[in-house]
Each structure stands twice: as structure tokens, then as C-alpha cells.
Amino acid sequence: MKLRSLFIAAIALGVGALLFVLGGWYGPGPHHRDVRVQIDRGSSVYSAAAQLEKAGVIRSAKLFRVNARLLGGTTPIKFGEYEIPKRASAEAVLDILQGGEALQYRITVPEGMPSILVHERLMAIDTLTGEVPVPAEGSILPDTYAFERGEPRAKVVARMQAAMDKVLTDLWGTRKPTTVVKTPEEAITLAAVVEKETGKPSERRMVAGVYSNRLRIGMKLDADPTVIYPITKGKPLGRRIRRSELRADNGYNTYVRPGLPDGPIANPGRESIAAVLDPQPTEALYFVADGTGGHVFANSLAEHNRNVVKWRAIRRARGEL
Structure with a gap:
């Protein structure tokens, strides 16, 4: 009878231990709110368990390690920043870390942003790591890019540049016989001028048509943004262009030389x-601003001069002159 009682007690103890283990693995976690946890590169389940316990996501790092070994499979965990839902079980926590769906951050590069400002934006993001030089002008595709905490800035720039390479390759294959550019590099250079000259999407092809006509007959582009670029590297000038700057021969100033500038003056969009x-x-x-954010186009200089007079009258009425 005594032996039977001991046997029953042992079974009960074993069942209790099993329920304790299973409850600690499959039962709700101790945290009552969503918790963000950073798992460092090279972390193992052993080291991650200590971080999880410290963050209040699991009750016991030791028990988590044992259960992970027994019940969690052999898939390694992945580094990154994770958001653990409130009351998530230990099993769910390990599943999140093994799945590697880390939190994503985003950086947006607007169309026409010069590389110096792309660089400043990247360096201001404290969730990125490492130094990176100012990217080559025109090498970045304007878009929104996702990244994870701790990712190197150089890796994000590489994705931006790979995206530009792909878009340029794809578009170059669809070019029409009417284009005046002879290489993909020339396409980026002229596209950057078009990008900076109009913020109105519906005008892009028309502005490109005007500049294509000028290039075709050897006429200077006379594009203000190409005058500004050598002065500020693409940042806003913040004042009117000086006469001396309009006369500066620096390889970019299209008021001085016909043809394209020496290189892109911004990162143009698709x-x-x-x-x-x-x-x-x-x-x-020719074209000149019309006061609404768009432009008025002209075939002749006389027509253009009349449009300029109208534009100056608009600016005078606004108190800009």
C-alpha cells in the first residue's frame, strides 16, 4: 500500500513538473505591455535569454534556455530589434526571434534631393551605424527605404544605389529615338536638371523636350540650378543668384557653356x-514660371520675353521684386 502511494505521488510530482514546464513555455508571459528588445549580432539563445529576462519578457532565463533546447527546435535566432507583444508566451518569443522579422525603420529620399542632403539625413539617424562618405551625385534613387536598428549606413546607401542602377538599366532599354542623351550617365545628368527645374510632374516631359531642343541645336541650357550647384552642392542658395555667379565658368554653369553640365546636380527620380x-x-x-508652380512655354524669344514681363509683374505684386 505504501509503495503504491509512493508511486502515485511520484506520478503526480512528474505530472506537476511537466505542467510547470509546459505552462512556463506555452503559458502567457509576465509582461503586461508590448516590449521592444534588441538582440545583438552574434547572440545565442543563451545570451538572448538573459536580455529577455532583464526586459521582463520571460520569467526565467535558465528555464527559457532549457525549454528552448527541449521544445524550441534547432533554428538559430536572428539579431535585430523586436517588438514582443504583451503576454506573449516563451514559445512565441522564441518563434519571433527565430523568424527574424525585426522592426523596420524607414528613410525617405525625395526626388531631386542632392547627395549632400542624403548624407546628412543618413548621419542624423541614430539607429544606423558606421560612417559613410557623401554618395556620388545622381547615384541614389529617390524612394523610401526600410532598414533595421544597427544596420550600417553603407549598406543602406548600397541598396539606394542598386535601386538606381536597376531603374536606369530598365528605363535605358525603353529609350525613344527622340532622346538626345547618348549614355545612361548623360540621362542622369539631364534628368537632374529637369527634376530641379519643375516640381510639377505633368511638366517633366515638356521641360525635357525644351532642353532636348536646346541641346540639339547647340543652344545653352541657361538653367539656374546648374549655377547654384557648385556654390552649395545642391543645398538651397537662400538668395538671388549674383551676376558674377552667372558668369562663373566651372563646368556646371549652363549660362556659360552649351551642352550638359559636367555631372548631375541632384538625384533625379524615375x-x-x-x-x-x-x-x-x-x-x-523657352519657359518661365507662371506664378502657379508651373511654367509658360514659348517657341520664340519675343514670345518668351512677353511671358517674362508677365512673370515679373506677378512677382512685383507679391512684393518679391
């Missing part, structure tokens, strides 16, 4: 690249 590879058919050689 639509501006597409515009210079398929410019709008037009006889226009």
Missing part, C-alpha cells in the same frame, strides 16, 4: 529619367 528618355515633342525653346 519619372524625370523617363522624361529625358522620351521627351515631349515640341518646338518650344
